[in-house]
Amino acid sequence: MNPTSAGILTLLVGLLVALTTLWFIARSRQQEPAAQANQGLYKARTLYFVILSLCLLAGLTATLGKVPYGQADAANSQVVVNVNASMYNWEMVKVGAENAGELVIPAQKDVEFRVTGLDVNHGFGVYDADGHLLTQTQAMPGYTNRLVYNFAQPGVYHVLCLEYCGMMHPKMNTTFRVE
Numbered sequence: 001m002n003p004t005s006a007g008i009l010t011l012l013v014g015l016l017v018a019l020t021t022l023w024f025i026a027r028s029r030q031q032e033p034a035a036q037a038n039q040g041l042y043k044a045r046t047l048y049f050v051i052l053s054l055c056l057l058a059g060l061t062a063t064l065g066k067v068p069y070g071q072a073d074a075a076n077s078q079v080v081v082n083v084n085a086s087m088y089n090w091e092m093v094k095v096g097a098e099n100a101g102e103l104v105i106p107a108q109k110d111v112e113f114r115v116t117g118l119d120v121n122h123g124f125g126v127y128d129a130d131g132h133l134l135t136q137t138q139a140m141p142g143y144t145n146r147l148v149y150n151f152a153q154p155g156v157y158h159v160l161c162l163e164y165c166g167m168m169h170p171k172m173n174t175t176f177r178v179e
Ligand SMILES: [Cu+2]
Pocket: 122, 123, 161, 162, 163, 164, 165, 166, 169, 170, 172
């Protein structure tokens, strides 16, 4: 699904939620003649739901353009890294790399990680040298997740497994360099 259709889908779901809320309000009005005694309370509740719906819609509209996934342009990625996760190892190979030694990735370029699992589900988490999680995706058997990331700073980055996969899960890590 491309970012535009994902955005439209999100908007439609948001509208559906808002309309459903309004429908429930209208319906509860019809079915509660006893509400006359609590008119003020019901009015306040209705107002609350209307304001809440409007706030949610406004928030949704304002943030639609900032949907995190789909912004990165996989088609324009200049560097592709194949990532195979298995118990308890990360195999990371840059497509077209001459030597299969240490993985070196260029800084300030879109890098596309093609992440899959060879045995069970793993979590591919990329951390900077200070231990901050930068980006992540699942490594699933039989499926390739594409994750595009642009490393602004050169340095050593760490890959840790984010999904418990067995006894040695905490030891499932590797590093790569960005230049
Ligand atoms: Cu794991």
